[in-house]
Amino acid sequence: MLKNLIRGIVTALGAVIGGLLGNYLTSSQYLNQYPIFENLAAKIALIATLTLILGIIFFIISSRIYSLILSANKAAEKNLSKMTIHEMFLGAAGAIVLLVITFFLTRPLNDIFPPVGSIVVVLLNILAALLGANVAIKKADDFYSFFQNIGRRSQSQPQSKDKEKESKKYKAMYKGDPKVLDTSVIIDGRIFDICQTGFIEGKLIIPSFVLEELRHIADSSDSLKRNRGRRGLDILNKIQKELDIEVEIWDKDFPEIAEVDSKLLKLATVVSGKVVTNDYNLNKVAEFQGVPVLNINELANAVKPVLLPGEEMNLLISKIGKEANQGIGYLDDGTMIVVEGGKKSIGNEIDILVTSVLQTAAGRMIFAKPKGE
Numbered sequence: 166m167l168k169n170l171i172r173g174i175v176t177a178l179g180a181v182i183g184g185l186l187g188n189y190l191t192s193s194q195y196l197n198q199y200p201i202f203e204n205l206a207a208k209i210a211l212i213a214t215l216t217l218i219l220g221i222i223f224f225i226i227s228s229r230i231y232s233l234i235l236s237a238n239k240a241a242e243k244n245l246s247k248m249t250i251h252e253m254f255l256g257a258a259g260a261i262v263l264l265v266i267t268f269f270l271t272r273p274l275n276d277i278f279p280p281v282g283s284i285v286v287v288l289l290n291i292l293a294a295l296l297g298a299n300v301a302i303k304k305a306d307d308f309y310s311f312f313q314n315i316g317r318r319s320q321s322q323p324q325s326k327d328k329e330k331e332s333k334k335y336k337a338m339y340k341g342d343p344k345v346l347d348t349s350v351i352i353d354g355r356i357f358d359i360c361q362t363g364f365i366e367g368k369l370i371i372p373s374f375v376l377e378e379l380r381h382i383a384d385s386s387d388s389l390k391r392n393r394g395r396r397g398l399d400i401l402n403k404i405q406k407e408l409d410i411e412v413e414i415w416d417k418d419f420p421e422i423a424e425v426d427s428k429l430l431k432l433a434t435v436v437s438g439k440v441v442t443n444d445y446n447l448n449k450v451a452e453f454q455g456v457p458v459l460n461i462n463e464l465a466n467a468v469k470p471v472l473l474p475g476e477e478m479n480l481l482i483s484k485i486g487k488e489a490n491q492g493i494g495y496l497d498d499g500t501m502i503v504v505e506g507g508k509k510s511i512g513n514e515i516d517i518l519v520t521s522v523l524q525t526a527a528g529r530m531i532f533a534k535p536k537g538e
Contacts, residue, residue, distance in 0.1 A: 171234060172227035179223025180216045182284065187212030252302050259301025260294040267293035303421050343413075343438035344459065345370045347429050348378050350442050352397040355461055360408050368411045370438065371401065374418055374428055430456045466529050469498050476519045477536060482510045502531045506538055 191208040271286045344367055350356050351371075359365055379401075383394030405412050419428050426447050433440045439457040442448060451458040472478075482492040485508055492507025494517075504510075504517055516536040523530040 168231050171231045172224065175227040175230050176220050176224040180220035182223075183216040183219030184212055186219070187215035190215075256298035256302045259297040259299075261297070263293045263297030263300075264290055342366075342457075343368045343370050343436050344441045345372065345415075345429055345433045345436070345438050346375065347440060347442040347444060347447065348375050348382075348397065348425065349444045349447075350461055351375070351379065351400055352382075352393050353443050353461060354396060354400050355443075355465070356441060357400050357403055357408070359461070359464070360404060360410055365410070365441075367438075368413055369404065370413050370415050370432070370436065372415045372429065372432055374425055376414070378425055426450065430454055433457070466524065469500060469529060470496070472519050472522060472531055474519050474521055478517060478519070479514055480504070480517050480533070481514045482507045482512065485511065500529055500531060502533055505532070505534045507535060510535065 191211055267290050271289050344365060346356065346369060356365075360369070379394050379397045381394070382390050383398060385391045385394065401412075404410065415432065419431050422428050422431060426444070429440050429442075429447070430451055432438075433451075433456050439459050440447070440451055441459045441461070442451075443461040445462075448458050448460050480494040480496075480502060482494050482504060484493045485491065486493050486503055490506050490508045492504040492509075492511055494502045494504060494507070496502065502517070504515075505520075507515070507517075517533040518536045519531060519533045521532045523532070
């Protein structure tokens, strides 16, 4: 029943378009210069022919249009079921804004091509409404962050209680800066020990896309990757069961963003939190985008014993360095020391003199030479 109704409407629409097009052509100066179209019967025949042709064409394609309408309806129902009331209102607002803009931009089309222009204007308005709603929904978090930043910049002006409550929404929700954990820091495992010491405050956020990545790693055919993934899941279970710290699984995703690292930075921006990681590249990208990051490696380096150039110590030279005559030794915490001229002392403990210290986010490099050289 519905299919026949839609096919009838589409066919009638094609006939109307054909009639309007025929009427426009018969009244144009281009056709009136031909004697045959001075006859009223010829004009009626042209209008009837175009009406019949476009009606048949639209009837032929009506089945395809019906299928497209059904597909669009199913997609709309699926998307609407996932949307919150907030997102629906935001999408409606975006559609209205773009409709108003499109209305003024497309008005000249009605004057240029009266019959066809009206149809084009309607189609453009439909596309504008869909585009406006889609953009508003996908960029909802950006809009929120934008208005939140405007509120922060106007701190010198008195704020109403409602605005102040909205600007502190996430702070109140998370009782401090929330910490967003990435995959690498979960697999690393040291986050459990750090949380156990009490140095991490606020809620820990575990994004669902990070859990999905951990699950894929745990199901890998590679035994090393599989063990790392399972270790990460075990660490999360230990944090939830053994530590007195609030943990939240963030179910929302950012489907328009493909990379997990980019999603983490986006999430940290949305909740006004910090990303906890030991990934050097993610650390650099976050620094470039202005997203706060807590790097576990930087923390580990910060609590290592400080050695300054000129200090003396005794060190076991355990292996050959990459460059000629270099020897390599290690401190108790695993820090590597490169000793120039230490190749000849491999297997022996010697007194060394620290010459320089290189500190990076990836670790600490200490350079030394045998004492007395």
